[in-house]
Amino acid sequence: MMEEEEGAEEQQRFSYQQRLKAAVHYTVGCLCEEVASDKEMQFSKQTIAAISEVTFQQCENFAKDLEMFARHAKRSTINTEDVKLLARRSNSLLKYITEKNEDIAQFNLERKAKKKKKLEDENKNSVEPAEAGVVESEN
Amino acid sequence: MTLVLHTFRPPWMGSRGRVAEGWVGSLVCGKRERVCRNRAGELVSKLLHLHFKDDKTKVSGDALQLMAELLKIFVVEAAIRSVRQAQAEDLAQVGVEQLEKVLPQLLLDF
Numbered sequence: 001m002m003e004e005e006e007g008a009e010e011q012q013r014f015s016y017q018q019r020l021k022a023a024v025h026y027t028v029g030c031l032c033e034e035v036a037s038d039k040e041m042q043f044s045k046q047t048i049a050a051i052s053e054v055t056f057q058q059c060e061n062f063a064k065d066l067e068m069f070a071r072h073a074k075r076s077t078i079n080t081e082d083v084k085l086l087a088r089r090s091n092s093l094l095k096y097i098t099e100k101n102e103d104i105a106q107f108n109l110e111r112k113a114k115k116k117k118k119l120e121d122e123n124k125n126s127v128e129p130a131e132a133g134v135v136e137s138e139n
Numbered sequence: 140m141t142l143v144l145h146t147f148r149p150p151w152m153g154s155r156g157r158v159a160e161g162w163v164g165s166l167v168c169g170k171r172e173r174v175c176r177n178r179a180g181e182l183v184s185k186l187l188h189l190h191f192k193d194d195k196t197k198v199s200g201d202a203l204q205l206m207a208e209l210l211k212i213f214v215v216e217a218a219i220r221s222v223r224q225a226q227a228e229d230l231a232q233v234g235v236e237q238l239e240k241v242l243p244q245l246l247l248d249f
Contacts, residue, residue, distance in 0.1 A: 023182050043232070051214060055210065060189075063191060064190055077199055078196065089247065
């Protein structure tokens with residue numbers, strides 16, 4: 001009975017993995033298409049499948065490394081420092097990732113500032129008449 | 140070996156300021172749409188969580204975006220280096236043989 005349950009779980013995990021692989025394959029296909037049209041070169045279907053396979057396998061290495069880096073720093077949440085550590089092997093890669101990290105941080109900062117301002121403007125509009133009422137009652 | 144991406148800056152890359160939004164988006168559908176960003180994050184998140192050993196491990200939002208970038212660069216580098224190899228061999232199509240030649244260095248760089 002236990003074996004059956006384990007077998008079913010294995011099946012589920014396998015088909016989940018297959019779905020993820022398919023999603024990666026689609027994404028890789030999109031990216032390769034952009035490169036192909038830019039460089040005016042064609043990719044054979046097998047090449048795209050191979051790149052997709054390698055990418056999926058590389059994700060496993062990345063995930064395990066990231067988990068270890070975070071655990072080494074006594075954290076359970078992986079942060080950008082861990083990702084930067086992952087990109088250490090090539091100088092230009094590290095530089096690119098560090099720049100991208102700053103772009104992302106900057107972008108998120110601006111987005112938060114816009115949201116905060118929007119919230120403040122909305123509060124200002126709804127609070128003003130109430131404040132006037134409070135001031136009057138205090139006098 | 141320098142990142143090929145740095146030397147061949149394709150036209151779809153855009154200026155540095157606008158790249159953050161476009162890149163994460165393009166991981167999924169190749170378009171600079173903000174809708175794509177969430178889908179990219181979701182896929183990357185699922186891919187990472189598939190291989191975590193500990194259930195408690197989480198990924199911060201910024202780290203997820205950065206990982207999406209890293210994976211995108213991985214794929215694009217693989218593609219561009221293979222193209223370069225095919226061009227060097229005077230071929231009209233990029234085949235698995237070209238990919239096989241560039242794969243070792245690619246894996247060493249990552």
